[in-house]
Amino acid sequence: MKFFSVFLALAISRSVLAVRHYDIVNNCPFSATIYINGQSQGSLPALGGKLARDYPENWSGLIYTDLNQGNPEGPGTARAGFYGQSNYYYIVRDPNWINVDVNITPINRAPKGGFCLSVDCKYNSCPDSYTSPPTAFPPPASGVPPASPLHSCPQAETGYTVTFCPTGELPNYQSRPNFINPGENNPNKCLDVRGNVQANGTPVQIYDCNGSGAQRWSILRGNTTVRLSGTDFCLDAGSTPGNGIGMKIWKCYDNLPAQQWYYTDDNRIALAGKGLCLDLTNGVLINGNKVQTWQCTDNNPNQVWH
Secondary structure, eight states: OHHHHHHHHHHHHHHHHOEEEEEEEEOSSSOEEEEETTEEEEEEOTTTEEEEEEEETTOEEEEEEOTTTOOTTSTTSEEEEEEGGGTEEEEEEOTTOOOSOEEEEETTOOOBTTBSOOEEEBTTBOOSSBSSOOSOOOOOBTTBOOOTTOEEOOSTTOOEEEEESTTSOOTTOOOOOBOOOBSSSOTTEEEEEGGGOOSTTOBEEEEEOOOOGGGOEEOOSEEEOOEETTSSEEEEOOSSOOTTEEOEEEEOOTTOGGGOEEEOTTSOEEETTTTEEEEEGGGOOSTTOBEEEEEOOTTOGGGOBO
């Protein structure tokens, strides 16, 4: 009986220890919802939010976020993958979109002989990855690391840190496309790039909403650019902004004053630091009426944008 008790205690101890620890870190500048095998794990705060999970060593799964137009089901994302039965880890990158950079690093394991390496997937630079989740895995070979894009850290009870936006930046950020409507109740009129001509200087006008790319914008509350979604063109107020200056699109540049806007809580789009707001000229909703900048004034319906 004593022998059996000791054996049982050892077995229980072994089963308790046979787990793998995962630290999931959101280092992005926005809060992010985390998914594991399609199940939401809740939202992590920006710039250091952390989630800990323990699974059996043979657990397999995919960890990802739907931040930056990612898909809660997984496709359209960059995912951290694990196949615990063979101590494998890997990255799956959808070929059509990398929503968020991701890094996998074994916890407290130094790289040696091709094992226990840190793996990165960056926007426009993710060569060491699958384009869809693998459905079969080769058996591990003793002392030989698996061929890329598989990786292995075969030491017992190795855990992993999965970090989204490891640099703290999201260089490819695009909010979900928005239609920008003028006034308080004009859902059928949209901010529009004339003729959908994506070129420097194309005027921006008001037009019937038609669902086209000419009317899809990326904008955030607070400090923001107003980007024609999926393009490298931004709403631009020109080098000498003032009352009556017509708006246009122009190639986006970081920190260019003509493209720095502030979307206020009362739904005005103001040129940062200039006291000028995006304004529907004379409040006229006829197709082709230009939009302009004008001195920001409270309760002006011509400067309200939803």
